[in-house]
Amino acid sequence: MTTDVEPFRAIGLSRIAHELKGQGRSIIHMEFGQPSTGAPPTAIAVAHQVLDADGMGYWESAPLKARIARLYRDRHDLDVAPERLFLTCGASPALVLALSSRFRPGARIAMARPGYVAYRNTVRALHMTPVEIDCGPSERFQLTAAALEALEPPPDGVIIASPANPTGSIIPPDELAAIAEVCRRRNIGVVSDEIYHGLTYAGSTPSMLEFAPDATVINSFSKYWSMAGWRLGWVLVPDDRIETVRALIGNLFLTPPSLAQHAGLAAMDSDDVLQGHIATYRANRQLMLEALPALGLRSIAPPDGAFYIWADIGHLTDDSLAFCERLLRDTGVATAPGVDFDPVNGHRFMRFSFAVSTAEVREALERMRPWFAALA
Numbered sequence: 001m002t003t004d005v006e007p008f009r010a011i012g013l014s015r016i017a018h019e020l021k022g023q024g025r026s027i028i029h030m031e032f033g034q035p036s037t038g039a040p041p042t043a044i045a046v047a048h049q050v051l052d053a054d055g056m057g058y059w060e061s062a063p064l065k066a067r068i069a070r071l072y073r074d075r076h077d078l079d080v081a082p083e084r085l086f087l088t089c090g091a092s093p094a095l096v097l098a099l100s101s102r103f104r105p106g107a108r109i110a111m112a113r114p115g116y117v118a119y120r121n122t123v124r125a126l127h128m129t130p131v132e133i134d135c136g137p138s139e140r141f142q143l144t145a146a147a148l149e150a151l152e153p154p155p156d157g158v159i160i161a162s163p164a165n166p167t168g169s170i171i172p173p174d175e176l177a178a179i180a181e182v183c184r185r186r187n188i189g190v191v192s193d194e195i196y197h198g199l200t201y202a203g204s205t206p207s208m209l210e211f212a213p214d215a216t217v218i219n220s221f222s223k224y225w226s227m228a229g230w231r232l233g234w235v236l237v238p239d240d241r242i243e244t245v246r247a248l249i250g251n252l253f254l255t256p257p258s259l260a261q262h263a264g265l266a267a268m269d270s271d272d273v274l275q276g277h278i279a280t281y282r283a284n285r286q287l288m289l290e291a292l293p294a295l296g297l298r299s300i301a302p303p304d305g306a307f308y309i310w311a312d313i314g315h316l317t318d319d320s321l322a323f324c325e326r327l328l329r330d331t332g333v334a335t336a337p338g339v340d341f342d343p344v345n346g347h348r349f350m351r352f353s354f355a356v357s358t359a360e361v362r363e364a365l366e367r368m369r370p371w372f373a374a375l376a
């Protein structure tokens, strides 16, 4: 039995962007949620050192797991036993482990729509069924306890994401607590994707573990630590899943690159540099929020975190993919079409990533101003 997994269409647009670049065009990459900054300098310095000294065999860094456990103590006042942590090649395999260790094929997994493209497709690839909950501007595009309560029959699981992709919106702590309560009562297993923790501009981002101690949590070095290509992340599982995850990881993935593990440990003590990145994103966010309404994009969700703006373009198109391609070909500004994140309403939305330099945001806005004016 195979499954129908849809492509990530922004990757196709990115391919066109690279072709255009190859033809000498100047391209501004706002299509992916990928920091344009590299890994923190101390992480790179450590990587240089260990390349000469380490045999680079299969390895699971005990110091890194202990350091991640400390992160939960520092950020959330939680004691996490390092045995509950498994290192992965980013949040993507962590999601596969979180779902497959907790649910069986056929399980119904709830998630917000719009939501990260891989949620519904990973669920499908594992022969489970996505149950998409339509979340609009009045819920700030986020799941609520009431929406989960209303699902009949209750789903087997739910994927929570706060801050979320593609909107950057946060679930407030009291709502997270209410969601945890519904899940406990209705026996819904919780997977919490906390990949954008650390990247917030407004509000607080408690871990779901503070409300649901048996939640499975995934995280990654790709965003806050600016190390997407190093492929490093983790899954944090409840005690009763440790042996299952150990068996799955030993068969499916083995360990992440040892080079990345050494570098990741150094990155975790680079907050001074990383806070500088956040200052840049904050400035970029402000520029975008000020400029987009003048382009006619008035219906936008101000992001509390992450580095995205989800904009309604329904007054301009009902084909977000064609719209983003035209914008790219005409201006060199690459963006992501809403259909990636919402197969139902996404044809009238687009997503900007502002994880680029402030100069690039300014330049993108300069190029888009006349283009949107001509459309209007």
Ligand SMILES: Cc1ncc(COP(=O)(O)O)c(C=O)c1O
Pocket (backbone or CB within 6 Å): 033, 089, 090, 091, 092, 093, 116, 161, 164, 165, 193, 195, 219, 220, 221, 222, 228, 232, 233
């Ligand atoms: C919400 C979310 N989860 C998971 C991922 C996967 O990240 P990675 O596999 O690089 O850690 C992404 C990537 O953009 C994301 O936006």
